[in-house]
Amino acid sequence: MKLEPFAMERMQSTYENEVEFNLSESGVHPLTVRELLADPHDWDAVLDQRLVYTQSNGTRELRARIAALYPGAGVDHVEVTNGGSEANFVVTWKLVEPGDEVVLMVPNYMQTWGLARAFGGAVREWALKPAHAARRWVADLDELTRLVTPKTRLIIICTPNNPTGARLTEAELDEICRIAGRHGTWVLSDEIYRGAERDGRESPSIWGRYERAIVTSGLSKAYGLPGLRIGWIVGPPDLAAATWSYHDYTTIAPGALSDRLAREALTEERRQMLLGRTRTIVRDNFPVLEQWLAGQPGAFTWIPPEAGAICYVQYHYDINSLELANRLRTEKSVLIVPGDHFGMDRYIRLGYGERPEYLRDGLARVAELLATVPIAGAAART
Ligand SMILES: Cc1ncc(COP(=O)(O)O)c(C=O)c1O
Numbered sequence: 211m212k213l214e215p216f217a218m219e220r221m222q223s224t225y226e227n228e229v230e231f232n233l234s235e236s237g238v239h240p241l242t243v244r245e246l247l248a249d250p251h252d253w254d255a256v257l258d259q260r261l262v263y264t265q266s267n268g269t270r271e272l273r274a275r276i277a278a279l280y281p282g283a284g285v286d287h288v289e290v291t292n293g294g295s296e297a298n299f300v301v302t303w304k305l306v307e308p309g310d311e312v313v314l315m316v317p318n319y320m321q322t323w324g325l326a327r328a329f330g331g332a333v334r335e336w337a338l339k340p341a342h343a344a345r346r347w348v349a350d351l352d353e354l355t356r357l358v359t360p361k362t363r364l365i366i367i368c369t370p371n372n373p374t375g376a377r378l379t380e381a382e383l384d385e386i387c388r389i390a391g392r393h394g395t396w397v398l399s400d401e402i403y404r405g406a407e408r409d410g411r412e413s414p415s416i417w418g419r420y421e422r423a424i425v426t427s428g429l430s431k432a433y434g435l436p437g438l439r440i441g442w443i444v445g446p447p448d449l450a451a452a453t454w455s456y457h458d459y460t461t462i463a464p465g466a467l468s469d470r471l472a473r474e475a476l477t478e479e480r481r482q483m484l485l486g487r488t489r490t491i492v493r494d495n496f497p498v499l500e501q502w503l504a505g506q507p508g509a510f511t512w513i514p515p516e517a518g519a520i521c522y523v524q525y526h527y528d529i530n531s532l533e534l535a536n537r538l539r540t541e542k543s544v545l546i547v548p549g550d551h552f553g554m555d556r557y558i559r560l561g562y563g564e565r566p567e568y569l570r571d572g573l574a575r576v577a578e579l580l581a582t583v584p585i586a587g588a589a590a591r592t
Contacts (some may be wrong), residue, residue, distance in 0.1 A: 214327065214328070217320070218320060218547055222547075229539060229544060230455070231543060231545070233545060236403075237430055237436055237519060237561075239564050243471070244485075246471065246475060256470055258413060259300055261466050263462065264469045266464075267290055267454045268442070268469060269473065271473050272472055274474070275472075275476035280415070280425065282375070282418055286447040286451070289443040291428075291443065292440070292460075292471065293436075293440070295321060296460060297426035299460065300443070300457055301443055301449075302323070308363065309330065310332070311334055312362070313354065313364070314359045315551065316465075316550035317337075317373050317554060318372075320551065326366070336349075340513055344395070351382065351386070354386065358392070362390075365396070365397045367397065368400040368401075369408065369416075370518050371518075373552060374522045375520055376516060383414055383415075390463050394580075397424065398426065399417075399423065400426050401425050402430060403432055403517050404432060404434040404517070405485045406492055408492050408516060409516075421446065422446070427444075428442060429475060433475060433484045433485070435484070438472055495519070495569060502577070506577070520560065521562060523558050523559075526556075526585055527583045528579060529583050531556060532550040534546075535558070546559065546576070
């Protein structure tokens with residue numbers, strides 16, 4: 211099996227802890243354990259947690275808390291993984307065989323693009339399109355109908371989407387399921403940004419719309435707890451059980467301490483606190499980014515993200531996006547994600563989930579560098 215490099219993660223893994231300003235992150239400023247467990251009465255349960263191999267598909271209590279977020283699901287629908295990335299990994303590994311077609315919404319977190327290809331699948335890209343007048347990214351369902359064939363094993367979507375922050379509507383999700391249902395195609399919906407909406411309205415889920423719908427998610431983005439490395443799969447019990455047996459070959463089990471802290475994070479009160487915190491950050495920080503973008507007329511075109519602490523920005527400077535990212539890193543110690551990592555030059559993804567003063571200072575450095583780059587001709591602007 212040949213794995214192509216996962217360009218964005220490789221770049222982040224290499225540099226994110228070396229730069230002064232990391233604007234490549236898609237989540238919000240993470241919490242400390244103390245912030246998560248503000249009441250000292252709750253500390254003993256954590257300190258007394260024995261560092262065993264915990265229940266390898268997640269403790270029953272954690273799976274029950276996760277299942278409660280998906281109407282009609284029970285503990286047998288849930289498989290707990292090490293991060294959303296392991297959830298995506300085992301689902302794709304389980305489902306994709308050589309010769310299968312996989313329809314992938316793009317732009318997207320490119321993990322499943324690389325995995326589907328590594329497992330012998332043929333990836334057919336289904337592009338979200340920017341509708342600038344409506345200020346939203348549009349899902350072309352007629353195109354999806356054309357792309358899905360009897361050989362399509364899996365449709366992969368990401369909603370709210372990384373990198374655009376766009377969310378699919380209930381009607382769009384229903385239609386995706388209807389199209390998938392024509393050939394018994396599975397639908398994998400990565401919903402790890404669900405709960406991080408700027409307008410506070412929870413994004414619709416694929417869950418409950420189709421018998422072959424699978425959700426992957428976790429605590430890394432909307433909950434602000436990426437260091438816990440807790441993700442999950444919610445799907446039909448047979449599928450959840452099958453992915454559990456694949457998990458035996460990857461990491462066996464989640465960390466016992468992480469499972470424990472995840473149970474604490476998902477009590478209803480703390481869950482509301484965590485999501486409220488994230489929504490406050492994205493609501494308060496986006497104007498900082500938007501004012502910065504608007505302060506440079508003719509330089510950028512963007513559609514405001516509906517959810518997630520990321521904005522996918524088209525720029526009109528005469529420079530390739532990877533070159534721009536490399537120069538920002540080496541000359542200004544700022545890390546951003548180049549559109550090249552999503553197969554789209556002339557875009558950058560800017561993370562705005564950090565503290566406002568950090569964001570302002572990082573953006574000021576980006577502006578310093580851009581001031582030295584020529585703006586492309588007006589014809590290049592769309
Ligand atoms: C859409 C999406 N899914 C999954 C992940 C990975 O999540 P985790 O850090 O929980 O493994 C990311 C990380 O950026 C992501 O953007």
